[in-house]
Amino acid sequence: MSNTGFPTYLCLFFACSFCCSTAMPTKLTQEVVNDRPVIGVLTQIVSDEVMKPFGSTYIPASYVKYIESGGSRVMPIRLTLTTAEYENIFKKINGLFLIGGAADLETSDIARVAKIFYKLALEANDAGDFFPIWGTCMGMQLLTVLVAGENLLTETTAENVALPLNLSTEAHSSRIFHGFPEVLIKALTQEPLTGNFHHYGLTVKTFEENEKLHSFFSLLSTNIAENRVQFVSTIEGKRYPFYGVQWHPEVNRFQWYRKLNFPHSFHAVQLSSLLAEFFANEGRRSLHKFDNPEEEASSLIYTHTPVYAANFSAYEQIYFF
Numbered sequence: 001m002s003n004t005g006f007p008t009y010l011c012l013f014f015a016c017s018f019c020c021s022t023a024m025p026t027k028l029t030q031e032v033v034n035d036r037p038v039i040g041v042l043t044q045i046v047s048d049e050v051m052k053p054f055g056s057t058y059i060p061a062s063y064v065k066y067i068e069s070g071g072s073r074v075m076p077i078r079l080t081l082t083t084a085e086y087e088n089i090f091k092k093i094n095g096l097f098l099i100g101g102a103a104d105l106e107t108s109d110i111a112r113v114a115k116i117f118y119k120l121a122l123e124a125n126d127a128g129d130f131f132p133i134w135g136t137c138m139g140m141q142l143l144t145v146l147v148a149g150e151n152l153l154t155e156t157t158a159e160n161v162a163l164p165l166n167l168s169t170e171a172h173s174s175r176i177f178h179g180f181p182e183v184l185i186k187a188l189t190q191e192p193l194t195g196n197f198h199h200y201g202l203t204v205k206t207f208e209e210n211e212k213l214h215s216f217f218s219l220l221s222t223n224i225a226e227n228r229v230q231f232v233s234t235i236e237g238k239r240y241p242f243y244g245v246q247w248h249p250e251v252n253r254f255q256w257y258r259k260l261n262f263p264h265s266f267h268a269v270q271l272s273s274l275l276a277e278f279f280a281n282e283g284r285r286s287l288h289k290f291d292n293p294e295e296e297a298s299s300l301i302y303t304h305t306p307v308y309a310a311n312f313s314a315y316e317q318i319y320f321f
Contacts, residue, residue, distance in 0.1 A: 027128075027130075028175065028239070028240075028241055030130045030285045031285070032281060032284040032285055033284065033285070033287065034094060034283070034284045034285070034286060034287060034289075035284060036073070037071070037072045037073070037094040037095065037280060037283030037284050037286065038072065038073045038074070038075050038092070038093050038094050038283070038290075038296070038299075038300070039067050039072045039073070039074055039075070039093065039094065039095045039096070039097050039279070039280075039283055040074075040075045040076075040077045040089060040090075040093040040095070040096050040097070040117075041059055041063060041064070041067070041074055041075070041076055041077060041096075041097045041099065042077050042079070042096075042097075042098060042099070042110060042113060042114065042117075043057035043058060043059055043076055043077065043078055043079055043321050044057060044058055044059065044099060044100070044101025044110065045057055045079070045101060045108060045109070045110060046058055046320075047101075048313075050312045050313075051312070051313070051318070051320075054307055054318070054320040055320030055321050056321070057078065057079055057320070057321045058101075058318050058319060058320050058321065059074075059076055059099065059301075059318070059319045059321075060099070060315045060317075060318050060319075061254070061306045061315065061316065061317035061318060061319060062250045062251060062254035062255045062315065062316070062317075063097065063099050063136075063250050064301055064306075064319065065250070065253075065254045066249065066250035066253070066254055066272070066276050067097060067276065067279075067280070069253070069273065069276050070273075070275075070276030070277045070278070070279060070280030070281075071277060071280040071281075071284075072094075072095070072279070072280040072283050073300050073301075073302075074300065074301040075089070075092075075093055075299050075300055075301065076301050076304070076319065076321060077089060077113070078321055079108075079109035079110055079112075079113050080109065081113075083116055086113060086116045086117065086120075087116075087120065090117060090120045090121075090124075090131075090288070091288055092288055092289060092290045092291075092295075092296075092299070093286075093288055094131075094132075094283040094284070094286035094288050095131065095132040095133065095134070095279065095282060095283040095286060096117050096121065096131075096132075096133045096134070097133075097134050097135075097136075097139070097279075098114065098133065098134065098135040098136065098138075098139025098140075098142055098143070099136055099137075099138070099139055100136065100137045100138035100139060101138065114142055114146070115146065117133075118133070118143075118146045121133055121240075121242075122240070125240050125241070129286075129287070129288075130241065130285045130286050130287070131241070131286055131288070132241035132242070132243070132279065132282035132283060132285070132286070133241070133242045133243070134242075134243045134244070134279050134282075135242075135243070135244040135245075136244075136245055136247075136248060136249070136250070137197070137198055137245070137246055137247065137248060138198075139244065140235065140244030140245055140246055141153055141200065141201065141202065141244075141246075143235075143242060143244045144202050144207075144213060144217075144232075144235075144244070147212055147213055147216045147217065148210055148212050148213050149212065152202060152206050152210060152213075153200045153201060153202055154200065154201070154202075154203060154206070154229070155199060155200060155225070155227060155229070156198070156199075156200060156201035156202075156203060156225040156227070156229050156231035157198070157199045157200075157225050157226045157227060158196035158197075158198055158201075158223060158225050158226060158231075158246075159196070159197060159198070159199065159226070160196075160197060160260055160261050161192075161195075161196050161261055162192035162193065162194060162195050162196070162261045162262075162263045162268075163192055163194050163196055163223050163247070164188060164189050164190055164191055164192055164193065164194070165188050165189060165193075165194060165221040165222075165223065165233060165234065166189070166221055166222045166223060166224075166233075167185070167188065167189055167220065167221050168218075168219050168220055168221060168222070170218045170219060170220055171220040171221060171234070172185075174218060174220050174236055175236055175241075175278075176220060176234065176236050176243060176275070176278060177220070179274075180274060184267060184270055184271065184274075187267040188267070188271065191265065191267055191268075192261075192263060193252070193263050193265070193267055193268045193271050194223075194233070194245075194247035194248070194249075194263065194271075195247055195248045195251045195252065195260075195261060195262050195263055196223070196246065196247050196248070197248065197260070198246060201225070201231040201232065201233075201246055202231060202232045203229055203230060203231055203232070204219070204222050204230040204231065204232055205230070207219060207232050215238070216237060216238060216239075216240075217235040217236065217237060217238065217242075217244075218235065218236050218237075218238050219232060219234075219235060220234040220235060220236060221233045221234035223246070231246065232246065233245065233246040233247060234246070234247075241282055241285075243279070243282075245275075249271065249272045249275045249276070250272065250276075251263070252264060252268040252269055252271065252272035253269055253272045253273070254316075255314070255315065255316065256316060257310070257314040257315075257316075259314070260314055301319065304319050304321070305319075306318060306319050307319075307320055
């Protein structure tokens, strides 16, 4: 889980630089035309010794189930390929999902690969080729680092706590929350529907003072950390289909470890469902596709079997690679 420290509770963050594009992107209201979206998910580096016998990288099954529940399929993307191979993958997938994990995100392969896809997504959207990106927890932090061109994260610990969101004015006209029932919006501001498992984040003060960040993203919600610092908890691109949440929508339906504070109420489940469907619908706007059905089938996560992991981690199942 990103920045949960799962299974170690460590909260790490991305530190790579890439300036945002100033060209005009594709229309965010592009027609939905693709009913077979495939979302690429970067694998994460295994750092816990107990997990190393199973593989060198992994994806928690909760993220896979979350993406599939919205109506998308998942393609795991390994961290050992060449730039040319990633460029080829980009032409086939309909969106990118950035989860979390434990790795040196300044010098590791994951930093290199994330930067490649981010650059490709900017260029594609600038050319009218719709391509969405979602970042959860550390994935959201990565997006802010890429857009700002520098690491601006500081301590904003919210460890193992479920919180309501402090919604901004912009949230009510946002794409992420568009069409949410009024009763759910109200619950989102009053009930602890969002699971937080992080130590670092982006403060609201830093966001507002950084021209690149506040011109690129709309700030949709904030929260208060244990040290009383106000941090950014939900963002969406103003001109690009890029989205980020500091919290974890996937745990509301797909993680059950009793020692962790996963929201499982009716409204928590409804929130998770609607967000998964939202990003799947963004993927349907992408016209990228595989060259043939055989290549598509062999690339999807269905060819892999998850490992039962509840006896050595806070996840029920994990895909290892």
